[in-house]
Amino acid sequence: MFFLSCILFLILRLWASSPKEILTLEEVSTMFLFHFRAI
Structure with missing residues (x-):
């Protein structure tokens, strides 16, 4: 859930x-x- 919220925020x-x-x-x-590569 935290991961999804980060993506939505970006x-x-x-x-x-x-x-x-x-x-x-x-x-x-x-x-x-880009988000996946950052993690």
């Missing part, structure tokens, strides 16, 4: 700082890969 944080309205699937998958 996605929402990057989404909020991005000028785009929605994230593309490619950007989301890239964020997931």
